[in-house]
Amino acid sequence: MTMRAPLPIGPDAFEAIVARLRASAGLHAKADIARAAARLGLGGTDAALSGAIRVGDDCAALPDGEGYLLFAIEGFMNAFVAEDPWFAGWCGVMVNVSDIAAMGGRPLAVVDAVWAAGEDGAAPVLDGLRAASERFGVPLVGGHTNLSTDRGQLSVAILGRANRLLTSFDARPGETLIAAIDLRGRYRAPFANWEAATGAPAAQLKGDLELLPLIAERGLSRAAKDISQAGVVGTAAMLAECSNVGVEIALSRVPAPEGVDPARWLMSFPSFGYLLTANEAEVPAILALFEARGIKAADIGTITADHRVSVTHGAAREVIWDFTARGLLGCGPSALTRTEDAA
The missing domain is CATH 3.90.650.10 (PurM-like C-terminal domain)
Structure with missing residues (x-):
């Protein structure tokens, strides 16, 4: 096209x-x-009036000196991880850096949580994560691994920083x-x-x-x-x-x-x-x-x-x-x- x-x-x-x-x-x-935020008591008018961290944005913006730390996480559908595990791993980094950018920030580091049926099941997801980490220049600094599950699952969190917010x-x-x-x-x-x-x-x-x-x-x-x-x-x-x-x-x-x-x-x-x-x-x-x-x-x-x-x-x-x-x-x-x- x-x-x-x-x-x-x-x-x-x-x-x-x-x-x-x-x-x-x-x-x-x-x-x-909305259902999760209500159950957790997050968001809405009370949070805005109290000066609490606002929920509903691409990242949580935490005041830090003259700027903001940006904190976000993405979880992926099981079907996506099963159908295209390498790309799911890649997206673990890509969508998170996109969320940081959407708020006027620059990424600092990511961590991952991977579940898989053995090392072979985890390999393409981890390869995708590594490839995106290297290409976007955002270090993977740790996370959680479970290789004894019956299906592949993935979640990736990110920390970034903004001088001025969008x-x-x-x-x-x-x-x-x-x-x-x-x-x-x-x-x-x-x-x-x-x-x-x-x-x-x-x-x-x-x-x-x-x-x-x-x-x-x-x-x-x-x-x-x-x-x-x-x-x-x-x-x-x-x-x-x-x-x-x-x-x-x-x-x-x-x-x-x-x-x-x-x-x-x-x-x-x-x-x-x-x-x-x-x-x-x-x-x-x-x-x-x-x-x-x-x-x-x-x-x-x-x-x-x-x-x-x-x-x-x-x-x-x-x-x-x-x-x-x-x-x-x-x-x-x-x-x-x-x-x-x-x-």
């Missing part, structure tokens, strides 16, 4: 795409976070929504993973990730999120809920590879993909930074005040998620808190 933008949507395809977005398993799975809690009505995605890749079967990293040289991977802390430190943006398994629209929904805003996305403006199925693409997990918000005056500078490194970036929509996630195509407009009716992550601040923050 060759690079192109915008996303090609046929004249009769919009309603079918909307139906698939509303039914997206990647989006609805994010509701699991967060999921700081998007404001009136800002532009930007999508930046590396289209120089391919789908890696059987999952909806757009793989654009394993063949890239180390200098490219490190330089591309450096764009996010650069944007944060130049004050070009305050809000960003790594595009996850929820895809572009689902990730925008999580960003909107955490910031207590809405978002309207023009689907045809989303950067996409040539020949891709639009609905599948909108629900895909790219190896390098971010959403950022910015004031209109800062948008050209942000787009230019990504384009200079061969990463396709575009203005794809607007942050709104209506607490809904909407998609448009031409004159057509449909609501994908309505936060006035139900939450998703359950981690957003209340309208009262947002008003106080803005004062």
Whole structure:
């Protein structure tokens, strides 16, 4: 596939795409976070008012001197580890460094927890972890190993540091929504993973990730999120809920590879993909930074005040998620808190 933008949507395809977005398993799975956070007593208005570490972002941001330590963890589906163990190991590092970058940070080190049926079962996972650690330049410094289980499982945690944060809690009505995605890749079967990293040289991977802390430190943006398994629209929904805003996305403006199925693409997990918000005056500078490194970036929509996630195509407009009716992550601040923050 060759690079192109915008996303090609046929004249009769919009309603079918909307139906698939509303039914997206990647989006609805994010509701699991709300259940766990509620059980643990995390997130929500009380945490925001008390100054506690906010839950719902790509990493926990821990104040540390003049900056922040960033702490995150990723666990992987058993089916993914079984089907593609080397790539699962690679993703253990890749998705974690992406989360650090999404918050304006730089990675420091990772640790892993691996379960497998013997050393042979663990080998491809560990090989993938090692390859990504070396390519991204992030040291593996320890972890946990169990080679006496009946199936392969993997979890990887990361520590990073940011001088200035990008967060999921700081998007404001009136800002532009930007999508930046590396289209120089391919789908890696059987999952909806757009793989654009394993063949890239180390200098490219490190330089591309450096764009996010650069944007944060130049004050070009305050809000960003790594595009996850929820895809572009689902990730925008999580960003909107955490910031207590809405978002309207023009689907045809989303950067996409040539020949891709639009609905599948909108629900895909790219190896390098971010959403950022910015004031209109800062948008050209942000787009230019990504384009200079061969990463396709575009203005794809607007942050709104209506607490809904909407998609448009031409004159057509449909609501994908309505936060006035139900939450998703359950981690957003209340309208009262947002008003106080803005004062």
